[in-house]
Structures are given as structure tokens and as C-alpha cells.
Amino acid sequence: MKWHFENGQPIYLQIVSQMKMAVIRGQYPPGSRIPSVRDLAMEAGVNPNTVQRALSVLEDEQLIVTQRTAGKSITEDNERILALRRSTSKEILDECITRLEAIGLTHDEIAASISAYIKNGKDTTNEQNHLP
Amino acid sequence: MNRITCHDLTKKYGSKTALDHLNLSLESGKIVGLLGPNGSGKTTLIKLACRLLQPTSGEILINGQKPGKASKASIAYLPDRDFLPDYMRVSQLISYYADFFRDFDQERAHNLLSSLDIDEKMQLKRLSKGNREKTQLVLTMSRQAEIYILDEPIAGVDPAARDFILRTIIGNYEKNALVLISTHLIADVEPLLDEILFLKTGKIVLSGNAEEIRTEHGMSIDQLFREEFEC
Numbered sequence: 001m002k003w004h005f006e007n008g009q010p011i012y013l014q015i016v017s018q019m020k021m022a023v024i025r026g027q028y029p030p031g032s033r034i035p036s037v038r039d040l041a042m043e044a045g046v047n048p049n050t051v052q053r054a055l056s057v058l059e060d061e062q063l064i065v066t067q068r069t070a071g072k073s074i075t076e077d078n079e080r081i082l083a084l085r086r087s088t089s090k091e092i093l094d095e096c097i098t099r100l101e102a103i104g105l106t107h108d109e110i111a112a113s114i115s116a117y118i119k120n121g122k123d124t125t126n127e128q129n130h131l132p
Numbered sequence: 133m134n135r136i137t138c139h140d141l142t143k144k145y146g147s148k149t150a151l152d153h154l155n156l157s158l159e160s161g162k163i164v165g166l167l168g169p170n171g172s173g174k175t176t177l178i179k180l181a182c183r184l185l186q187p188t189s190g191e192i193l194i195n196g197q198k199p200g201k202a203s204k205a206s207i208a209y210l211p212d213r214d215f216l217p218d219y220m221r222v223s224q225l226i227s228y229y230a231d232f233f234r235d236f237d238q239e240r241a242h243n244l245l246s247s248l249d250i251d252e253k254m255q256l257k258r259l260s261k262g263n264r265e266k267t268q269l270v271l272t273m274s275r276q277a278e279i280y281i282l283d284e285p286i287a288g289v290d291p292a293a294r295d296f297i298l299r300t301i302i303g304n305y306e307k308n309a310l311v312l313i314s315t316h317l318i319a320d321v322e323p324l325l326d327e328i329l330f331l332k333t334g335k336i337v338l339s340g341n342a343e344e345i346r347t348e349h350g351m352s353i354d355q356l357f358r359e360e361f362e363c
Contacts, residue, residue, distance in 0.1 A: 007352035010343045011323055042303045045295065046323040047163055050343065 001027055003044040011046055015054035023063060023074055024085050031076040034064060133160045133195075135279050135310035136181055140190035143176050143334075150176040152334040153190065158310050160278070163301075163324055165342070166314040167357070168331035174314040175212060177331070178283050181312075182209050195278065205234070208277035210268060212284040212314075218257035222250060222267055229271050241274035244300065262293040269297055273304040280311045286320055294320055319354040328353060 001022055005014050022028050034040070037055065041048040055072060058064045062080055066072050075081065100110050134157045141154040151173045158164050166174050179185040180192050183199035194203035216225060222245065229236045245252060248270070250263055259267060269285055282301070286294045302324065305311050315321050328345065330338040338345070342353060349356050 005323055007355055008346065008350050010347050012343060038303065042299045044323075045298055045302070047326055048302065049161075049326055050323075 001043070003046075005046075012050050012053040012057070015044065015046070015051060016057050019054065019058060020063065020084060020088065023081060024088055028074045030074055030078060030081060032074050033070065034072045034074065036071065133308075134158065134193075135160050135195060136312070137193040137196070138177075138190065139193075141177075141180065141187055141192050142189045143173075143180060143185065144188045149334050151180075154334075154336065156329065156336065156339065158312065158327075158329075160308045160310050162326040163305075163311040163313065165318070165321055165325040165328045165353075166312055166331070167316070167318055167328055167353075169316060171333075172331040173334040174331055175283055176334075178209075178281055178312070178314060181279075181281060182207060206278040208233075208235075208272045208275040208280045210272040210280075210282045210285055212287070214264065214268075216256055216268065216271075219255060221253055221255050222259075223252040225256065225267070225271060226252070229274070233275050235276040237274050237276055240304065241270055244270045244274065244304075248296070262289045265289050266293060266296060266300075269300060273300055276306050278306070278309050280305055280309055282311070282313045284315055285313060286315060286317060298324060318357060319352070322353050325353075330357065 001018075003015075003018060005011055019028070028034065034055070035043070037048050037051050040055075041051045044051070055064065059066065059072075062077070063075055063084065064072050065075055097110060100113075105113070136156075136158040138154045138156050141151055142149070143151040154173075154177070166177065168174055176185065180187055181194060181199065181203075183204065192199065195206060197203065216228075220228065226238055226241050229241070230238050242252075245267070248263070248266055250259070250267060256264060256267065265285070265288070269282070272280065272282065280301075285301070286297050289297065298321065301311065301313070313321055313324070322342065325342040328339060328342050329336060345353060345356070349360075351359070
């Protein structure tokens with residue numbers, strides 16, 4: 001998978017969130033094996049200890065499991081993955097709504113522009129958005 | 133285990149102080165970035181570790197001992213300039229390394245070179261600059277050493293070669309080894325580092341865990357040095 005790192009935030013946390021996105025997108029299906037720490041580190045171009053730290057966070061959150069013989073793999077617990085999908089979509093919505101509120105939109109206006117956006121696609125202009 | 137330890141390590145060139153009472157210890161299993169602007173003492177520290185220079189005062193210890201025959205066998209050192217006889221073919225350099233270093237893994241060297249499409253029949257001087265630097269790195273990283281010291285391994289090569297070099301380092305160092313990478317190109321090596329050691333005019337201005345420093349200052353180490361240390 002493709003990795004991209006931003007400044008200012010610990011790299012292990014960025015690995016955690018990018019791995020989560022890969023699980024939600026199905027790039028790592030339930031039960032699939034995760035590459036070794038060294039291989040992941042090479043792929044992402046980061047320190048193996050940093051990858052190790054990210055994987056233990058994901059293990060604490062029960063998204064990945066360690067089999068004694070087969071290394072690490074994604075959980076087969078679909079409910080856990082659905083819960084991750086829900087919490088991630090809520091985080092994205094939180095951020096989006098907060099920013100729209102910050103530029104003065106009411107909840108009705110936000111709801112109207114979201115449905116207009118979905119109906120008309122990404123090219124929706126402001127007029128079509130029903131905004132004053 | 134401490135791989136490199138310095139006690140009040142000082143090196144003067146005439147009246148100019150290159151390293152000023154340096155105290156540090158670097159552990160096994162870590163990738164450490166030796167950072168700092170040109171002329172800050174990075175290469176002097178490396179040459180003292182490799183016993184190419186003698187301290188003016190203080191001491192440097194490699195695996196707890198003064199640099200000597202044993203430390204030279206345990207350090208895989210990549211100098212910051214061309215250092216191999218350039219009339220030799222790549223295949224000859226592989227046997228040359230195998231003769232010199234007991235820990236040299238010939239098979240690893242062949243595999244890395246073929247993944248790079250470097251023709252082993254070529255003379256070193258006929259290779260492009262990027263391929264010459266990659267060949268030198270491959271020879272260094274094909275040793276199963278306790279300490280890898282890489283002096284400016286990515287200076288002067290294109291971004292794709294840089295990427296290959298960094299991945300080769302990550303993929304090939306021994307698990308309990310110390311990797312010391314010196315560079316002034318902080319942004320490129322930053323994701324690789326466990327710890328940093330930042331030198332300026334022969335003194336340590338900042339050292340510690342890379343992730344903690346990023347978290348504490350809320351910016352990359354590269355930004356931190358541009359903004360706060362103006363280098």
C-alpha cells in the first residue's frame with residue numbers, strides 16, 4: 001500500500017490510522033496476514049521499531065491478532081471492523097460539520113447542502129447548494 | 133548494550149575545536165541520525181569511531197573498548213566520498229570485501245545488485261554516480277556488522293536512488309546492530325530514525341527520541357531545526 005506521512009504528528013500514530021483505513025477499505029480483508037515488521041518498515045520507509053509500536057497499538061485495539069505460528073493478521077471479527085467503520089465515519093463527519101458550523105452554516109443549511117451535493121455530484125455550485 | 137560511548141571527547145585541529153567535550157552513549161538496535169550543518173563535527177566523530185583519527189582528549193569506546201582491531205571488524209563504515217579502487221569491477225569488489233571482512237554476505241550483495249540491475253562486470257568508474265553510491269552502500273550493508281556507520285549516504289543522488297538507499301538500510305541491518313547515519317538532509321531520513329543527535333560547532337545541541345521530539349514540538353525535526361536552530 002501507499003504511505004504518506006505528515007509533519008508534526010508521531011509517525012506511529014499515522015501508521016495506525018493509515019492501517020485502519022486500509023482495513024476499512026478492505027485492502028487488508030478480515031483474517032488476512034500482515035507483512036512482517038521489517039517488510040512493512042521497508043514498504044513505508046520508516047524505522048522498524050516505529051512499525052512495531054504501531055502494530056502493538058492495533059493489537060491493543062483488537063484489530064490485529066497474533067497467532068503463535070503464523071505471525072500477525074487482521075481480526076476475523078466482522079463486528080469489530082464495522083465498529084471501526086462507524087467510528088471513523090463519525091470522526092470525518094465531526095470534522096466536516098465543525099468546519100461548516102465555523103463558517104456560519106445552520107444545521108438545516110448543512111443538511112440541505114449535503115443532500116444537494118449528493119444529488120448533483122461534486123460539481124455542485126453554491127447557487128445549486130441553496131445557500132444565501 | 134552501549135555500542136558507542138564518548139566521555140568528554142574532544143578533537144582539535146590546531147587551534148580549531150572540531151568536537152568539544154562530547155558525552156554520549158548509543159545503544160544497539162537503534163537507528164540514530166547524526167545531524168547538523170556542514171562543519172559541525174559529524175565526520176570528525178565518525179572518523180574517531182573508526183580510528184581514522186585520535187582524540188585530542190577524552191575517549192571514545194566501541195562495544196566498551198578503545199577503537200582497534202576488534203572495533204574495525206565490528207564496524208561497517210561507508211565514508212562520505214569514493215573510497216574504493218575505481219578500476220575494479222563490481223564482481224572483484226565483492227571478492228575484495230569477502231577477503232577483508234569475515235562477516236561479509238556475498239549472496240546478499242549479489243541479490244541486492246541484481247535487484248538494482250547493476251552489471252557486476254562493470255568497472256566501478258564506468259558506473260553512474262548514483263549506481264556507484266548504491267554499489268558502495270550494498271557492499272557496506274552486506275556485512276553482518278554490529279555497528280553500521282554511514283556518512284552522508286544520500287547526498288548527491290536522485291530521489292529514486294535515495295529511496296532505494298533508505299530501504300536497503302532498513303531491510304538489511306542486523307537486528308541488534310547500531311546504525312549511525314550522518315546527514316544534513318534531515319527531511320529525507322527523518323522517518324527512519326529512532327534517535328537523533330544534533331551537532332552544532334562541535335557540541336550536542338539536541339538529542340533524544342525522534343518521535344518524542346516531534347510530539348513535544350508539534351513539528352518535524354527538519355522544521356524544528358530550520359526554525360529554532362536556523363540550520
